[in-house]
Amino acid sequence: MTAPDIVSRSKALMAAGRAGEARSLLEAELQGGSGNPAVHALLGYALHGENRLEEAEQVLGKAVRLFPGDSTLHQALARMRWMNGAGDRFIDDFLAAVKAHPSDTVLRLKCVELLRHAGMTGPAERLLRDGLSASPGDIDVQAWLAILLDETDRLEESASIIRPILRAYPHETDLRLNLSHTLMRMGRPDEALQEIAAVRRADPSQQLAITYEATALRQKNDPRYRWLCGDQYVREFYVAPPPGYADIATFNRALGQSLRELHTKSHHPLEQSLRGGSQISQNLLASDDPVIRDYLAALHAPIQAYIDGLGDDPGHPLEQRKSSSHAFSGCWSVLLRPGGFHVNHTHPLGWISSSYYVSLPAQMSVTDSQEGWIKFGEPRWPIPGCGVEKVVQPREGLLVLFPSYMWHGTIPFSSGERLTAPFDVVPAVAGAK
Numbered sequence: 001m002t003a004p005d006i007v008s009r010s011k012a013l014m015a016a017g018r019a020g021e022a023r024s025l026l027e028a029e030l031q032g033g034s035g036n037p038a039v040h041a042l043l044g045y046a047l048h049g050e051n052r053l054e055e056a057e058q059v060l061g062k063a064v065r066l067f068p069g070d071s072t073l074h075q076a077l078a079r080m081r082w083m084n085g086a087g088d089r090f091i092d093d094f095l096a097a098v099k100a101h102p103s104d105t106v107l108r109l110k111c112v113e114l115l116r117h118a119g120m121t122g123p124a125e126r127l128l129r130d131g132l133s134a135s136p137g138d139i140d141v142q143a144w145l146a147i148l149l150d151e152t153d154r155l156e157e158s159a160s161i162i163r164p165i166l167r168a169y170p171h172e173t174d175l176r177l178n179l180s181h182t183l184m185r186m187g188r189p190d191e192a193l194q195e196i197a198a199v200r201r202a203d204p205s206q207q208l209a210i211t212y213e214a215t216a217l218r219q220k221n222d223p224r225y226r227w228l229c230g231d232q233y234v235r236e237f238y239v240a241p242p243p244g245y246a247d248i249a250t251f252n253r254a255l256g257q258s259l260r261e262l263h264t265k266s267h268h269p270l271e272q273s274l275r276g277g278s279q280i281s282q283n284l285l286a287s288d289d290p291v292i293r294d295y296l297a298a299l300h301a302p303i304q305a306y307i308d309g310l311g312d313d314p315g316h317p318l319e320q321r322k323s324s325s326h327a328f329s330g331c332w333s334v335l336l337r338p339g340g341f342h343v344n345h346t347h348p349l350g351w352i353s354s355s356y357y358v359s360l361p362a363q364m365s366v367t368d369s370q371e372g373w374i375k376f377g378e379p380r381w382p383i384p385g386c387g388v389e390k391v392v393q394p395r396e397g398l399l400v401l402f403p404s405y406m407w408h409g410t411i412p413f414s415s416g417e418r419l420t421a422p423f424d425v426v427p428a429v430a431g432a433k
Contacts, residue, residue: 003029003036010042016286017262019049037067049281051264053084065091069101071110078114083268091123093114098127102134110145117270121152128276143175150182151381158182173199173206180212183351187384189219190199208349210317210405218377219385223402233318233343234390235309235400237302240307241358242294248397251294256359256419258291259333259362276340277418284331284421295421296331303425306401318403321351329386329398331423333358334373342410344380350404350424357394362414364394371413374400379407394418 001010006029013022023046029039040063047056059076067073068194074094080191081090094111101107108131115124125148132139142161149158162179169175178196183192193216201207210228217225238248245251262280272279284292303326313319329350347353355374364372370391378391391411392400404424 002432003039005429007036007042008036010046014042014046014049014281015283017049017282018110019046022046023050023168027184032328037063037070037073040066040117041072042078044080048083053080054274056080057084062091062256064097066152068097069104069107070103071107074107075110075114078111079270082114082118083267085267085282086117088120089269091120094312095123095127104128104185105131105135105140105177112144112148114270121148122270124148125152137278137402139169143178150178155182155186159186160385161419171202173202173209177208177212180216181381183382184216184219184386185381187219189216193220194218202252202346205317207317207346207405211346211407213403215379215383215386215407219383221385227316228280229392229403229406230311234392234400235306236307236392237399237401238397239298239302239399242257242298246257247371251291251395252358254291255295258289259419259421260335261329262333263335273342273344273345274334274340275337276338276412277334277336278335282332284423285328286334296328299423300417302399303352303401317405318351325428326352327428329424329426331421333421335420336410336413336418336420339412340410341412342408344375344378344407344409346407346423347404348409351403352425353404353406353408354399354401354422354424355394356399356421357396357418358421359419360396360415361413361418363413363415364418368394370411370416373406374405375409375411376402376408 002403003336006025010022010026023043024044026039028047040059044056044060057080060073060080064070064073065079078091078094080175091114094114098108098111099377110129112124112127126149128141128145131138132145135141142165146161159179159182162175162182166172166175166179176199180195183195193213195218196209196213199206200213201310213302214225214228215230241248241251262282263278265278268274268277269279285296307322307326308324312322337384360372363369373391375388375391375392378387383397
């Protein structure tokens, strides 16, 4: 196999939870003298997948010395150090690389991205300002600075940066959506909708544009918001126990044991929505664990019931994708610990998203606390007039289904552990009925 083939095969093996096989494949390639930085990066991830954490850092540390300007390797090393609990020092080597290669915009922006996810907005802004000092006309650096300014509440300055870029590059939909977000945060939904409409015309299926359209409509108290995000689209189902299990509680104990064996990391992945817990790297769709296979099989009936309950409006972004069959596009597990939560987010690559509750702390059964409940309607960054509008109480064995474009997050909780197994669904045959 060529190095790109080995990279592709190794990624598939790791997604299936077969990190050891991926490691052997990658080590053999490196012994053959591979000069592909991606092979080194994936070897680090494979070792981490086997819980060989110190070795993973050593491999990646050596690799960045071999390829000091490679952004993929620096990303991998920084992510590894974050997951291993390095705190703010996780990014030190990456920052040094940017300083050593000041004209490398890709290196700079990838470092900025990780700093943002870690909440280190000060260092991120300094990197962007330094980049603009060296290259004042760099559009990419300007765009990222505008995003950071939005996220740190300097909205007028953010808009003043994006507008001239858009005049020069009117077809850049990401920039247009960034501007629409800033306008909504400034309380100007009509202007935001103009920007969003241009994106929706260019790509009607752009899910973030649908999310932003719904948000701006809500700001305006426009009834079309309920058409997009009404309560009828958030539905609760109790999953039936698979064959061989006396009840769903018995099954959840077995499922919880299988999932907990996969939660081997103590820190949340840097770029995921959870805080204060762990998320497995393995895609459960590739698991050969019979309990997990039983879980996936048990989900089909409630998913189909949800789809059958949808209307048939050809202009509705959820209902227009209604299909006679469906497919999972991803399935994972999240273990939240005391103080843990999900920041508000959406799933831009999904159609129908979910939360399935495997195991919950006792206090989540108290109806007036709302600890650990899933919430809907509140955007990631504060937008006037768009607070939490719906909450659902978790219960073991409960499956909550909702459109992937809806804002959702989790209210923090004080004690115990909250184990879930969420997934995304897409139409198996788009447009079929």
